Amino acid sequence: MTAFLTTPPAWPTIILARTKAIAADPWDLDAAVRAGAFEGLRAAVRTGATGTIAEVAASGLRGRGGSGYPTGDKWRAATNVDADQRYVIANGYGADPATQIDAALMAADPWAVIEGLVIAAFAVGASEAILAVRSDQPGLVARLEGAVAEVEAAGFAGHDVAGSGRRVTVTVRGLQGSYMLGEETVLIKALEGKRAAPDQRPPYPTERGLFDRPTVVNNVATLAAVPWILVHGAAAFAAVGSTDAPGTALVQLRGPGGAGIAEVPMGASLGEITALVGGAGAHGLKALLVGGPTGGFLPADALDTPYTYAALREAGAHIGSGSIVIADDRACIVDLARLLTRFAADQACGKSIPCRIGLRRLSEIGERAAAGTPRAGDAQLAADLAHDVAASALCDHERTATYALASVLRYFRTELDDHLLRSTCPAGVCTPIAVAGGAASPGASA
Amino acid sequence: MTTVPGMGLVRGMGLTLTRFFKPKATIMWPEEQADVAPKFRGRLQLLYDEYGTLKCETCFQCAQACPIECIDMGGMDTRGRFHVHWGPPETYGERREESAIRRSGRPVADAEFTRFDAIDLSAVDEILEAHDYDPKALLPMLEELQAAYGHLPVAALKQLSRRTGAWYAIVYGAATSYRHLRLEPPTVTAVPPAGEAHKAAEAGYLSALDAALDGKASR
Ligand SMILES: Cc1cc2nc3c(=O)[nH]c(=O)nc-3n(C[C@H](O)[C@H](O)[C@H](O)COP(=O)(O)O)c2cc1C
Ligand code: SF4
Numbered sequence: 001m002t003a004f005l006t007t008p009p010a011w012p013t014i015i016l017a018r019t020k021a022i023a024a025d026p027w028d029l030d031a032a033v034r035a036g037a038f039e040g041l042r043a044a045v046r047t048g049a050t051g052t053i054a055e056v057a058a059s060g061l062r063g064r065g066g067s068g069y070p071t072g073d074k075w076r077a078a079t080n081v082d083a084d085q086r087y088v089i090a091n092g093y094g095a096d097p098a099t100q101i102d103a104a105l106m107a108a109d110p111w112a113v114i115e116g117l118v119i120a121a122f123a124v125g126a127s128e129a130i131l132a133v134r135s136d137q138p139g140l141v142a143r144l145e146g147a148v149a150e151v152e153a154a155g156f157a158g159h160d161v162a163g164s165g166r167r168v169t170v171t172v173r174g175l176q177g178s179y180m181l182g183e184e185t186v187l188i189k190a191l192e193g194k195r196a197a198p199d200q201r202p203p204y205p206t207e208r209g210l211f212d213r214p215t216v217v218n219n220v221a222t223l224a225a226v227p228w229i230l231v232h233g234a235a236a237f238a239a240v241g242s243t244d245a246p247g248t249a250l251v252q253l254r255g256p257g258g259a260g261i262a263e264v265p266m267g268a269s270l271g272e273i274t275a276l277v278g279g280a281g282a283h284g285l286k287a288l289l290v291g292g293p294t295g296g297f298l299p300a301d302a303l304d305t306p307y308t309y310a311a312l313r314e315a316g317a318h319i320g321s322g323s324i325v326i327a328d329d330r331a332c333i334v335d336l337a338r339l340l341t342r343f344a345a346d347q348a349c350g351k352s353i354p355c356r357i358g359l360r361r362l363s364e365i366g367e368r369a370a371a372g373t374p375r376a377g378d379a380q381l382a383a384d385l386a387h388d389v390a391a392s393a394l395c396d397h398e399r400t401a402t403y404a405l406a407s408v409l410r411y412f413r414t415e416l417d418d419h420l421l422r423s424t425c426p427a428g429v430c431t432p433i434a435v436a437g438g439a440a441s442p443g444a445s446a
Numbered sequence: 447m448t449t450v451p452g453m454g455l456v457r458g459m460g461l462t463l464t465r466f467f468k469p470k471a472t473i474m475w476p477e478e479q480a481d482v483a484p485k486f487r488g489r490l491q492l493l494y495d496e497y498g499t500l501k502c503e504t505c506f507q508c509a510q511a512c513p514i515e516c517i518d519m520g521g522m523d524t525r526g527r528f529h530v531h532w533g534p535p536e537t538y539g540e541r542r543e544e545s546a547i548r549r550s551g552r553p554v555a556d557a558e559f560t561r562f563d564a565i566d567l568s569a570v571d572e573i574l575e576a577h578d579y580d581p582k583a584l585l586p587m588l589e590e591l592q593a594a595y596g597h598l599p600v601a602a603l604k605q606l607s608r609r610t611g612a613w614y615a616i617v618y619g620a621a622t623s624y625r626h627l628r629l630e631p632p633t634v635t636a637v638p639p640a641g642e643a644h645k646a647a648e649a650g651y652l653s654a655l656d657a658a659l660d661g662k663a664s665r
């Protein structure tokens with residue numbers, strides 16, 4: 001399990017606020033309650049469903065699953081639809097294989113996630129809440145099922161949620177076998193027992209989701225922030241982070257100097273965040289890969305970029321899985337982009353043309369560049385294709401899978417041209433190219 | 447005969463003339479309707495790519511979308527190594543190899559597959575009973591089936607479809623789109639054990655990422 005990093009004392013902790021107090025045994029409900037667990041649920045029951053949604057909306061909380069949709073709006077949208085049943089799903093699948101944020105959060109404070117999930121169900125009037133996690137993580141489903149049973153026995157869920165007279169049944173569902181399971185409509189499909197291919201939105205799940213009922217899908221870290229908001233107030237939350245994206249986020253850092261998960265205030269600069277693992281180290285910073293397998297590469301002078309949804313999109317990356325990878329001078333950005341695009345193409349579901357063929361063609365351009373067999377016009381073709389795939393995408397996967405190559409075109413054009421036009425790889429990674437160009441670069445390794 | 451100059455032209459004009467005096471076949475649609483069976487929706491035709499191979503990836507989405515379940519598909523990859531599915535109405539011979547493996551193709555030992563084997567279905571019936579014949583529990587049922595048989599035998603999938611009422615295309619589509627599910631016995635395939643397939647894809651990505659960040663070749 002990836003370790004949590006220590007953050008500067010000035011940085012507030014919200015999502016992980018209780019983890020220190022319950023570190024001795026995170027799975028002990030009594031200890032968690034003594035440390036303040038389920039206070040937020042009590043506050044929600046006191047305020048009532050509408051008041052709870054208003055409070056969450058006022059806090060400015062936005063989804064931590066990547067897209068950053070305002071959570072209050074999402075909940076309200078689900079209540080605006082007449083239905084005999086509503087569902088709330090906590091998305092703890094954690095699709096990015098290199099990121100363990102969701103699993104680490106559930107292991108450090110499972111109660112915050114369960115509490116947030118029950119509050120969400122209470123607020124939108126759902127009697128069924130589902131906690132979806134990876135079933136290929138040994139023991140996780142069983143432990144969470146045990147935790148949910150304890151929570152129901154303690155009266156914080158089940159027939160009568162914290163004395164409100166409302167019923168919320170929490171079910172833990174283990175899923176595996178597809179990268180796309182992280183996407184909300186795919187998650188819903190899987191829970192319905194269907195193949196892992198996304199649906200077109202709209203209609204959004206809040207209108208027609210699980211079994212065609214209004215469904216709220218929230219990332220586990222989003223839900224874990226909700227109890228804190230209800231205990232400390234929306235204003236206290238809104239005061240943290242940046243104005244357009246308040247609060248904190250969990251990021252997973254990886255660099256030559258170290259790796260780990262940290263809770264950072266939204267709007268902190270990428271430089272401040274990467275300093276937590278000592279920056280790029282001796283070799284010097286080449287690029288930051290922000291957003292996981294579908295993320296974008298940002299150049300060294302992007303260290304001032306604030307970690308917010310809008311600023312990252314602007315720069316050609318996104319929050320995505322919350323992963324930030326520091327690539328130093330040894331790495332070849334073209335090769336990295338090729339790897340990412342290839343992975344994204346392999347994992348795509350195949351439902352739509354941009355997904356099935358567009359991403360494949362895009363990844364072939366990357367393969368050609370890294371293998372020393374580029375075709376004339378490949379750079380322009382990549383740019384056009386990335387644009388068209390993003391414009392015609394059925395789900396966000398294709399849209400964001402273009403970021404890797406698009407950001408290389410935008411920031412690392414000379415390095416790409418070295419591959420495409422001059423048949424050299426400055427980092428000496430793509431060796432066939434160096435040989436083909438007759439200019440084996442120093443430090444080339446097999 | 448064939449060398450008489452102008453003969454081709456004469457023949458061509460002859461055809462034009464006979465056609466000219468034949469009754470016209472144009473139907474003034476939509477005012478007039480053609481006399482075809484009410485179920486007729488045109489003929490299915492698969493497209494070929496620039497290499498002459500079928501573009502169909504056997505992704506099963508058309509079969510899932512078809513309201514009267516008339517589309518079923520199956521066949522071998524271009525090198526005759528991978529059997530995908532055997533459907534009565536149509537059997538399409540070839541597919542793009544790589545994409546087919548990725549989507550739904552699983553390697554099978556005997557390429558000469560004819561029929562699916564009959565199996566003891568009691569385990570299927572028990573699993574169905576435990577889940578109340580509810581197609582919503584398709585994924586857990588498929589996982590339990592795999593645990594019971596070691597793989598997902600076609601006979602079991604057919605039974606699942608028959609007893610839950612879920613179309614075979616839906617059952618098959620779900621079974622092929624999750625990588626931890628497998629369609630043939632572990633003994634006859636080279637694919638990693640059930641449950642490992644998706645992990646292997648993830649592990650491959652992780653080690654390639656490690657190598658690339660260390661400045662080593664990742665391909
Ligand atoms: C390819 C893909 C993978 C995704 N993976 C995850 C994931 O692993 N976890 C997650 O919470 N959201 C993931 N999402 C985002 C979800 O679709 C959804 O937006 C999110 O769960 C909503 O929660 P939020 O509003 O709290 O962010 C993914 C989206 C896409 C397109
Ligand atoms: S199976 Fe998929 S690729 Fe083949 S024809 Fe049907 S929809 Fe198209």
Ligand code: FES
Pocket residue numbers: 180198347348349350351352355356394395396397398
């Ligand atoms: S991944 Fe296939 S439609 Fe988005």
